[in-house]
Amino acid sequence: MSxxxxxxxxxxxxxxxYFYEINRNAFVGMLMYDKSRCxxxxxxxxxxxxxxxxxxxxxSDLKDNIGMIRYIPAGNRESLIRMITGLSDLYGITNSTLxxxxxxxxxxxxxDLRTKLKSGASEREIGDAVKLLENxxxxxxxxxxxVYIVKKAAEGxxxxxxxxxKKKGDFYREITARQRNPRVFLGDVLLAYQYKSSPRDxxxxxxxELCSKEYLSY
Numbered sequence: 386m387s388x389x390x391x392x393x394x395x396x397x398x399x400x401x402x403y404f405y406e407i408n409r410n411a412f413v414g415m416l417m418y419d420k421s422r423c424x425x426x427x428x429x430x431x432x433x434x435x436x437x438x439x440x441x442x443x444x445s446d447l448k449d450n451i452g453m454i455r456y457i458p459a460g461n462r463e464s465l466i467r468m469i470t471g472l473s474d475l476y477g478i479t480n481s482t483l484x485x486x487x488x489x490x491x492x493x494x495x496x497d498l499r500t501k502l503k504s505g506a507s508e509r510e511i512g513d514a515v516k517l518l519e520n521x522x523x524x525x526x527x528x529x530x531x532v533y534i535v536k537k538a539a540e541g542x543x544x545x546x547x548x549x550x551k552k553k554g555d556f557y558r559e560i561t562a563r564q565r566n567p568r569v570f571l572g573d574v575l576l577a578y579q580y581k582s583s584p585r586d587x588x589x590x591x592x593x594e595l596c597s598k599e600y601l602s603y
């Protein structure tokens with residue numbers, strides 16, 4: 386008569402109870418729908434499919450807001466990079482490299498060309514122009530008028546925005562001083578101003594502010 390083999394967990398080796406005791410506190414076990422089974426590979430493949438869906442969604446969110454990514458605080462971007470890297474590593478257990486994860490990281494660390502300032506201006510120049518847009522500098526124009534001028538000029542309609550108004554012309558020349566391509570420069574300034582004014586407007590598919598704690602935990 387054969388004798389049952391008992392494991393260190395005091396369960397018959399190979400039984401459902403045996404695998405349940407092994408899996409219930411193990412990392413892979415936490416991913417399993419039925420902890421009394423030993424279908425580890427299938428479990429990891431299922432998790433990998435979900436990871437790919439999540440990463441693809443993040444990639445889509447980043448592409449939809451790519452002009453604003455550089456203005457998101459570096460710490461927030463780095464938190465999302467760490468999360469993506471961890472998910473990508475888990476995905477790699479049963480699959481090859483996840484291209485969308487690499488693309489996300491390229492956007493978040495600002496190595497993607499689409500995240501660069503189009504005007505070639507320095508961060509300081511953009512920051513100074515945003516401050517000028519906010520406080521008016523030497524101009525007595527309202528903020529509404531200042532933003533309108535910048536927006537129209539960035540769209541290529543500077544003449545209609547300024548008209549023959551000397552105050553508007555003076556503000557335009559002050560904010561674009563020393564810039565070779567004022568229209569492109571003001572496009573960069575406008576994006577920086579819009580993000581600074583209302584970062585919560587830039588959200589992912591499910592309404593969470595990009596790279597925020599809520600976005601990462603959703």
